[in-house]
Amino acid sequence: MAAAVLALATGGIIAAAGTNRQARAEAVEELSRQAAAVGRQAEDAVAAARARGDAALRDLLTEGTIRQLLASAAQIGGHDYVEIAVVRQNELVVPSASVLIPALDLSAAEYDPGTTEEFSGEVAGTPVVVVARTIDLGAPQASLVVFLAREADQLVGVTLFRAFIVALGAAVIVVAVLAGLLARRLGDRLRRVDLAARAVAAGDLSARVEDDGDDEVSHLADSFNEMAGKLEAAAARERDFLLNVGHDLRTPLTSIAGYAETLADGKIGPDEMPKVAAALQRQSKRLSRLVEDLMLLSRLEAREFSLRTEPVDVGALVSGVAEEYRPRARDADVRFTITADATTPLETDPVRISQIVSNLVENALRYTPEGGEVVVQVAPTPAGVRIDVRDTGPGIDPADLPRVFERLYVAQRYRAVRPEGSGLGLSIVHELVTAMQGTVRVESEPGAGTLVSVELPR
Secondary structure (H helix, E strand, O other): OHHHHHHHHHHHHHHHHHHHHHHHHHHHHHHHHHHHHHHHHHHHHHHHHHHHOHHHHHHOOOHHHHHHHHHHHHHHOOOOEEEEEEEEOOEEEOOOOOOOHHHEOOOOOOOOOOOEEEEEEEEOOEEEEEEEEEEEOOOOOEEEEEEEEEEHHHOHHHHHHHHHHHHHHHHHHHHHHHHHHHHHHHHHHHHHHHHHHHHHHOOOOOOOOOOOOOOHHHHHHHHHHHHHHHHHHHHHHHHHHHHHHHHHHHHHHHHHHHHHHHHHOOOOOHHHHHHHHHHHHHHHHHHHHHHHHHHHHHHHHOOOOOOOOEEEOHHHHHHHHHHOOHHHHHHOOOEEEEEEOOOOOEEEOHHHHHHHHHHHHHHHHHHOOOOOEEEEEEEEEOOEEEEEEEEOOOOOOHHHHHHOOOOOHHHHHOOOOOOOOOOOHHHHHHHHHHHOOOEEEEEEEOOOEEEEEEEEEO
């Protein structure tokens, strides 16, 4: 509101000042024209007196003659004051009845015949605009000065300025009322956003802001609702994640606790001891892998890890890591093929690439049934290198593909196919590849297997 009033006042004052200056200039021009007309009358009178002789010229300077000139000037009209004074030896002789001339500051005036000068002053407290015209009498060091004045209050600019002040006051009132209404409405809408924000901060992630406008506040409300929706979805995913982790932790812990209790009761004979030990070892490894994956994923998501790069032959590295899984593939009766084309060495982190390949190959072997096949392939690309891991497992439903990188999502959805594993492999791969400024994508079709492609830049 203050800015609007200030802009209105500034513009109005500038416009009024400009109009006032124009009106004053027009008034001075009109007074100058009138003074010139009076001057021509006086010049005619001087010429007539000079023709009659020196005595007649001296009579021209008498008070009676001056009154006649004033009477003639008054007939012209358009001014509030008209006075005539005589200049003798550069000294102005002011008539005794003069009202205007004593009110003027004439210290800097120059009475050159035929010239017009402008003055300002006050008569009885009223500002006046004055024009003085000097008339040559033809006598040595003697001349007449005609003073014409108009009251400044009568100028159009002053009247307009006063009208503007009144209009400005009315405008200020209107603007103040409108601004108050707008501020109240804006305040109510912002208060709803504030209440919703406080509700979200207190834990109510379902809080939303209702605003059907189309301005900045509405955009703010839409952004807030979008943020609250994402927070609510993230919180739901966290709850599901904790529940799933709890389930995955509980299963091996229950198994270990059961075997430990049986051992403590002495119910396991020597012949069964190797079998129990193998089960305990398997469950311990599963538990250890889950905890390690959770810790690694936590560090990855918090970016609390480093990349130590060096020139790496990616093809040779991937082949070496994948070869470690050949015995496991053989035991599972899964054909295992590794193809590594020649690639240009990349400046990358070999440890992180090993983690990526290990997770992808382990996932592929876990979901591939007996008699199936897992293929690991490395190929150069114009931008770097691509690592493909393909299996002939059950595949992933197209509706699940957008969420395959969510923690535990695939493991929970397809636990009936392969109950083993932490379910965090693809999440870890996604975080590692993203940190290395690469891309990872999954292509799958139910019953036809899955392809995971990782592309790393040079």
